[in-house]
Amino acid sequence: MKKDRVIMLSDCQSFYASVEKASHPDYSNQPLVVAGDPARRSGIVLAACPLAKQKGITTAETLREALQKCPELIVVRPRMQHYIDVSAQITNILGTFSDLVEPYSIDEQFIDITGSLSLFGSPEQIATAIQDQIRRDTGVYARVGTGYSKVTAKMACDLWAKKNTTGQFTLTQEQLPSLLWPLPISQLFMVGRRMSAHFQSMGLGTIGDLARLPLAELKWRMREKFRKKCDIDAELYWRIANGIDDSPVSPSTYEAAPKSVGHQMTLPRDYHTLQEIKTVLLELSEMVSRRCRRLKVNGAVLSVGCQGASFETPTGFSRQTTLSDPTNATSLVYEAAVPLFRQHWDGQPVRRVHLSLSGLSDESEYQLTLFESRPRYRELERATDALKNKFGDTIIGRASSFTDAGLIKDRAGKIGGHYK
Ligand SMILES: [Mg+2]
Structure with a gap:
């Protein structure tokens, strides 16, 4: 046993x-x-x-x-x-x-x-x-x-x-019926305000009301209530209410994360204007952020830099900055990368650009959402990631319109917000 x-x-x-x-x-x-x-x-x-x-x-x-x-x-x-x-x-x-x-x-x-x-x-x-x-x-x-x-x-x-x-x-386990089940359904782990109201309207006022239903009946009743199949959600809530969770305590997911995620691009010719370099920074921001989203990590430290074409007389720089807030959102990375680059670039021709995120932490480490606009464009980025993963990168061309929109939204959020 x-x-x-x-x-x-x-x-x-x-x-x-x-x-x-x-x-x-x-x-x-x-x-x-x-x-x-x-x-x-x-x-x-x-x-x-x-x-x-x-x-x-x-x-x-x-x-x-x-x-x-x-x-x-x-x-x-x-x-x-x-x-x-x-x-x-x-x-x-x-x-x-x-x-x-x-x-x-x-x-x-x-x-x-x-x-x-x-x-x-x-x-x-x-x-x-x-x-x-x-x-x-x-x-x-x-x-x-x-x-x-x-x-x-x-x-x-x-x-x-x-x-x-x-x-x-x-x-x-013996205490579940006497201690957990009498509590209101709103106290159940994973049940938010909206779900709590739904369960109440289904006559499930306490955790025990839900736990004691046969799983098949809960699935059926949730399907009726939401007019769609939601067997997975039904099973999740039912398992939580019954304390059933076989998932192991696994340190590996945390330790396996890399120390940094970065990319560099060699350009087809020398780039001379910030305008041109900004396009490259946008692409690098997108590639790096997307990898971070796939790994479910946020980066706290952003590094950018460049090199010139000549090996004999090396030019360029590499600098880093700590972000006001760890992120894996393309628009936030890009918005931090451009001023960092502008500040340290001496205007010499650029042949190679790199960008990386380090100081990685688990995405779920967020205690609180700092920006009102963040969840919305996080969702947006998740949706575009899903499409790209399924149909390839070209499905959504250069996502500049969405990034611009994201930046405008973000600035709007910051004017009354807490960062300078
Ligand atoms: Mg705490």
Whole structure:
């Protein structure tokens, strides 16, 4: 018989804000937020420490609103690379308890401790040791949910460990009917506001209402409700409600990612004007971003450069910049590449251009969508990727119109936004 697994999800409380408070001990007793651009009151609160939350401050509100609630608020600019580094540090801490650690987002990681119990003690002892070690090394308070699958660990953390005083909770299979099932359907992992309303209109008010339906009946009822076949969704929700999730905690997906994604192009002749070079930068942005999207990673550092035709008298440069926000969107990469190139190019003829993204992180590490317009053109890019993968690159010619539109949209978003 297969041994039951013991899986944990560790989640950092107010991650960005906690990291900043750890780096600035003088702020420890003050309300603090991390916000897009402290110089502009229209910036968005990305994270608020518990003291700031007590003042009624919430993530995603504007700095102006936050300062109205709490004029003495400490406002700190985000340092994404530092948060990614601290996240990796936590991965290493968890790695001392098991070699099966899988980052789920920048502040959440799964760890399978099934094989570690004889070494490190009970799940409770391990959870406490993990919390202590993370606190000691990073200053961050971690909550640990324990389950027998990834989805039960996630729900143990979100629904209980985050809300109690120990920051720990174990959800067993036997407890599902008494603890999980009485909760409203809106509390089920993966169920958003809209889906919750749909389920309620189907008479499924609690998680148990859904869990107890035979799967075939749920499929049939969802098909009736949405007037299309949605068996896969039905099965997903049904499995979550029943705690069924065989997926392994797999570190490989994370470690297999390359360090950087780049391309270089040798031009058919010397290019002399920025106008010409911009076309090449656009193509390179598209190629590199598309590869990143396929790998499901975002890049934090953009490098561009060029070389002249002569080997005897080499010309050109290679420079890099940290993006205001990790991305794999063609339009954002292009928009950063052009000024970087313009700034460092001395006007010498160009024969070869390169562009790369490094500082790669998992796409899903985004805690919050910073730009209103981002999901829309991400979807757009996904759609064009799908078409290109299916029919070849020529199906959608040079996508300049879409990129231009994307840039205009993006600028519109930034005027009132939080980046200069
Ligand atoms: Mg968190």
